[in-house]
Amino acid sequence: MKEQTIIPAGVMRRAWALLLAAALCLGLMPSAAWAEESEGAGTFSVALTIVDTSDPADGILYNGKVDGMTSDDTVADLLAKAGFTAAASAEETEGNDKAYFDSWGSPTFRGNKSVQQPDGSWAYWATMFDGDSANYASAQLTSKLQENGRYQYIYTSDATFAYDEEASGFPVQLTIVDTSDPADGVLYNGKVDGMTSDDTVADLLAKAGFTAAASAEETEGNDKAYFDSWGSPTFRGNKSVQQPDGSWAYWATMFDGDSANYASAQLTSKLQENGRYQYIYTSDATFAYDEEIPQLAIYTVNDPLAGAIKPDPKPEPEPDEPANDAIAVDSAAYNTLFGTIASSYAGTSEEWKALELAAAGRVSSVDVATLVANAKAANGSPETTNLQRFILALTAVGKTEEAAELVQTMATSDISTTYVNGQAFALLSYESGAYDAPANALETEAELVAKLLSAQQASGGWTWKGAAEGDDPDTTAMVITALASRVSDASVKAAVDKGLEALRAMQHEDGGFRASGDAADGPINVSSTSCVVVALCALGADPAASMVTESGATPLSALLSQATSDLSGFVYNGAANDLATEQGFRALVAYQGLKNTGAAYNVYTQAKLGQAALPAEKQEESDVKPAGAPAADKKALAKTGDGSAPFAAGTAALALGALAAGIAATRRMRASDELSLRR
Numbered sequence: 001m002k003e004q005t006i007i008p009a010g011v012m013r014r015a016w017a018l019l020l021a022a023a024l025c026l027g028l029m030p031s032a033a034w035a036e037e038s039e040g041a042g043t044f045s046v047a048l049t050i051v052d053t054s055d056p057a058d059g060i061l062y063n064g065k066v067d068g069m070t071s072d073d074t075v076a077d078l079l080a081k082a083g084f085t086a087a088a089s090a091e092e093t094e095g096n097d098k099a100y101f102d103s104w105g106s107p108t109f110r111g112n113k114s115v116q117q118p119d120g121s122w123a124y125w126a127t128m129f130d131g132d133s134a135n136y137a138s139a140q141l142t143s144k145l146q147e148n149g150r151y152q153y154i155y156t157s158d159a160t161f162a163y164d165e166e167a168s169g170f171p172v173q174l175t176i177v178d179t180s181d182p183a184d185g186v187l188y189n190g191k192v193d194g195m196t197s198d199d200t201v202a203d204l205l206a207k208a209g210f211t212a213a214a215s216a217e218e219t220e221g222n223d224k225a226y227f228d229s230w231g232s233p234t235f236r237g238n239k240s241v242q243q244p245d246g247s248w249a250y251w252a253t254m255f256d257g258d259s260a261n262y263a264s265a266q267l268t269s270k271l272q273e274n275g276r277y278q279y280i281y282t283s284d285a286t287f288a289y290d291e292e293i294p295q296l297a298i299y300t301v302n303d304p305l306a307g308a309i310k311p312d313p314k315p316e317p318e319p320d321e322p323a324n325d326a327i328a329v330d331s332a333a334y335n336t337l338f339g340t341i342a343s344s345y346a347g348t349s350e351e352w353k354a355l356e357l358a359a360a361g362r363v364s365s366v367d368v369a370t371l372v373a374n375a376k377a378a379n380g381s382p383e384t385t386n387l388q389r390f391i392l393a394l395t396a397v398g399k400t401e402e403a404a405e406l407v408q409t410m411a412t413s414d415i416s417t418t419y420v421n422g423q424a425f426a427l428l429s430y431e432s433g434a435y436d437a438p439a440n441a442l443e444t445e446a447e448l449v450a451k452l453l454s455a456q457q458a459s460g461g462w463t464w465k466g467a468a469e470g471d472d473p474d475t476t477a478m479v480i481t482a483l484a485s486r487v488s489d490a491s492v493k494a495a496v497d498k499g500l501e502a503l504r505a506m507q508h509e510d511g512g513f514r515a516s517g518d519a520a521d522g523p524i525n526v527s528s529t530s531c532v533v534v535a536l537c538a539l540g541a542d543p544a545a546s547m548v549t550e551s552g553a554t555p556l557s558a559l560l561s562q563a564t565s566d567l568s569g570f571v572y573n574g575a576a577n578d579l580a581t582e583q584g585f586r587a588l589v590a591y592q593g594l595k596n597t598g599a600a601y602n603v604y605t606q607a608k609l610g611q612a613a614l615p616a617e618k619q620e621e622s623d624v625k626p627a628g629a630p631a632a633d634k635k636a637l638a639k640t641g642d643g644s645a646p647f648a649a650g651t652a653a654l655a656l657g658a659l660a661a662g663i664a665a666t667r668r669m670r671a672s673d674e675l676s677l678r679r
Helices: 009-025 031-038 075-081 133-138 201-207 259-264 331-344 351-359 368-378 386-396 400-411 420-432 445-454 473-486 490-506 526-539 555-560 578-597
Strands: 044-052 060-069 085-087 099-103 106-108 122-129 150-156 170-178 186-195 211-213 225-229 232-234 248-255 276-282
Touching: 044 075, 060 075, 075 085, 106 122, 106 150, 122 133, 170 201, 186 201, 201 211, 232 248, 232 276, 248 259, 331 555, 331 578, 351 368, 351 386, 351 578, 368 386, 368 400, 386 400, 386 420, 400 420, 420 445, 420 473, 445 473, 445 490, 473 490, 473 526, 490 526, 526 555, 526 578, 555 578
Parallel strands: 044 150, 085 099, 170 276, 211 225
Antiparallel strands: 044 060, 099 106, 122 150, 170 186, 225 232, 248 276
C-alpha cells in the first residue's frame, strides 16, 4: 500500500488561491463561475422599479430584483447591472428605454419630460426610496445601496408610490366627458385606487367625489352630481339634443370605450380590476382616448422583494458628515399655500401679482386689459420704481410693445434711477425683454451697473439711498438679483460674493431676515426674507438648502414658517398681511422656477428666457441658464409631488408654524460651498 502524503490544509488553500489568481489573470476563469463562487459574500438584493405612468400600454421600463449588490455600490452601479447606460443628454434617452440621464443627481428616462396634468399638477420623474420621494437622498445616483432597499423612479404627479400588494384593492379609470362643451367638458378623467370586486359603479362615483341627485334638474350647474337614469349615471341635467345630422346626443354608458358593454358600467355593476368606465355625452356609441383626454396607466406593479425587511430610509450620517440638516419643505402645506394664493389673485390687474401669475403659467388669470390701461396712465408718473413695475409686469404677460413705451420714459427720467432700488429695477427692466437703453437715455445699462457697484457699502451690503444707513437685506438682495446674470464679469462677481457674505451676517438663527429698523428679537420679516429667496434663485442657489443655520433653518423654511394657519397667505407681526402675502408668493414662484427649470431662475426676467410656463419641458442647464449665471445647485431639493405640482392647491390643512415637525431633511450643505458662484 502506497504511503499517502498529507498536505496541510493551509498550504492547499494558498496553492488554490495562487492557481485561481493565475487563472483570473489569464482570463481562464469564466466570469459567471467567479460570480457564482463569490455570491453571498457580503452581497445582497435590492428592488429596482422604473415606471412611466403616462404610458398605459408599455410604462414599466423595469421592475425586478437585482442580486449581487454591495454596500459600496451606488444607484449608478445598480442601473448598470440592470442593463441601463448613462446618456450625455436627456434627448438621448428618447426612444431608448435602457438609457438614463443624470438630472441634478437623479436618473430620468424617456426624455426627462415634464407635462401638466388635467388637474393642473405637473408630472415628472420622481426619485423615491421605499415609495416616498421625501427619501430621495437615498436614491440618487451617488447614493450607496442598502440591503433590501426599494429604489423607485416614477413618472408621476404624486410624491409617493405603492406596490400593488401594498395598496388595498385595485385601480380603475373613470372618465366623464361632455363633448358639447369644448371649453370645460371634462368633468372627470382619473385613476381611482382602492376599489374592490365588491364595489359598484355607484361606489366608484362616490369615491371620485360625486353624489347622487334626486332629479336630473339637480345636476344642472353641479358637475359633482349625477342622476340615476334607468340604471346609468347622467350629468348636467341629462340633456338630449338632436344634432345637425339628425342623430341624437345623450349620455352614453360605456365600458372599455364601447356602449355595447353598457351592462358592465351601470350603477349597480360590480367593478372589474383595471376596468375603464366612461360616461360620454355624445351621438356616437364609442369613445377613444387621445392627448386631450388620455388613457391612464392602471397596470399592476408588484414588489420584487415582497416579504423582505425594509431598511431604514434615512440611515445615520457617517461620522465625517455634518450632523445638522436643512429643514425640508412640507410638500402638502407648500402646495396648499401656493395654490390658494395663486387662486386668490385671479382677475388681478396689480403689477406684481400679474408678474407672479405670469411666471407661474397663469397669464389667463390676469386682467391684462386693465393692467395695460393702468400702465398707460402711469407713463407720466415716473416715481421711483413705478415704471419699472409696469415694464416687468407687461413684459411678463406678453405686452412688450406697451412695455417698450414705458422703457423710453424710464430711460429719460432721473427720478427712476435716483435711489439704489430704482437702479436695480431699471437694470432688470432692460433685461426682462428685448429692450436696449435708447440713445437719449440718462444712463446706459453699463452705467447702471457701475452705479450699483459704487454704492456697495464696506460691509458688502447695499442700502436704499446708497448711504451708510445700517444693514438693509431688502436692498442688498434686490441688487444681487439685478446683477445675477452678469457674474461672469469679475468685478460683478466679487461684489455679489461680498453681498452674499453681508446677507449671511444679517441672517438670524431662525433662517430669516429682519428689515432695517426691525427689532433683532422680533418676528421674521416676510418681505425681507422673500427678497433673499428671490436673489438666491436668481443665482441658482437653492434657498431650501443654502445659508443653513446651526438649527437647520434656511431662508425658505423661515419664509414658510410665517404662513397663516389656514395656509391662505403670510403674516406681518403675527397678523395676515396683503403685502407680506404678495411678496411671499413672489418668492414661492421664484423657488418653483428654480426647481422646475433646474437652473438659475430670475422671476423678473423669466419671460425673456422662455421660462414663463413652468416647468420647462427639458430640465437641462443649457436650455434655460442665463449667460454668465451659475447653474442650479445639483444638491437642490429633489422634486416631489409638491413640486412638482405647484399649480394645484393641496389637500392638507396644516398650520405651518416652523414647518419642521415630521418632515424629511436634506443633508446640510456648508454655506460657503453652496453659495460660491461658479466661474
